[in-house]
Amino acid sequence: MPQRSDWSDQPCPIARGINVVGDPWTLLILREALSGARRFDEFKRRVGASDNILAARLAAMVADGLLVQRPYSQGDRPRQEYVPTGAAADALPILHAYAAWSHAHRPSSTEEPVFTVSCRTCGHSTDRVEFCDNCGAALEVGNVVWARPGRWQGRAVNLSAGGPPGVDQGRA
Template sequence: MGRRSDWTGTSCPTARGADVLGEPWTLLLLRDAHAGVTRFEQFREHLGIADNVLSARLARMVETGLFTRVPYRDGGRTRAEYRLTPAGADTLPILHAIAAWGDAHTSSPAASEPMRLVHTACGHSTRPGESCDHCGAEIERSGLRLVESWLHHFDLPLAEPVG
């Protein structure tokens, strides 16, 4: 399926943001990347996405600066990991807001815990930001853990961006 529209040339920041982030697979790939998923096979396994669609999405996310491609050796073969860039890392509040909206305004086919960010120092849930909602302490990305139990059972420190 081709792209619906190209809003790269508009002065509207919402349209430009939608141009980069508006495709559903992009948001799900970002969600998994924040939890530390980096490899093609892991994304495919978690999302059940077709290889050609995944390949095209990852290439677009590298092109738009959300991911950087980092080579690694797997046996005798060179493969790539896809790591969040600072721009990709900046999507965390967006994903958190979409998850909160989805939890409040859509129904789940099974009981599930909402996606949460946990401040590791105090152990309480918080929102992305400069300080913890519970204890008020200043928080760094490395001091947050993503808890997402309904699909992949993530309970991991947030992946650090590259660059």
């Protein structure tokens, strides 16, 4: 699947990380997995990837330990859903870094309301990547709420790994 060299043996840890969580589709799938997507059709709708691209990335993410498959049944057909692992949860600061960098260097004129990261410990929003600048709590899965623009407007999503997401209603 990769159209580049395998960087898994690179001495630089940035390169080894990019090797696993540097692909754009993988990052978008990760964003959706941590905000509650579990099933193929959910990822397809939220990410907008073709079936081939999505199937290949999901398989790679399972092989790389970012997702685990869990069976569920819909009608008579057994199916697999994809649950983010601890390794996926640990990638949350990477996604927060993209958001913070984009707010600084690629602001959007149409992003309304703005994407915000909120700390559940104190309830404040923050532009930081790893720790809340208001209370110092770690910005990790389980302690972070995202409010997202576009069709996500009005919903705040509690990020989670390994289980169903919590959704708070009525936040901007």
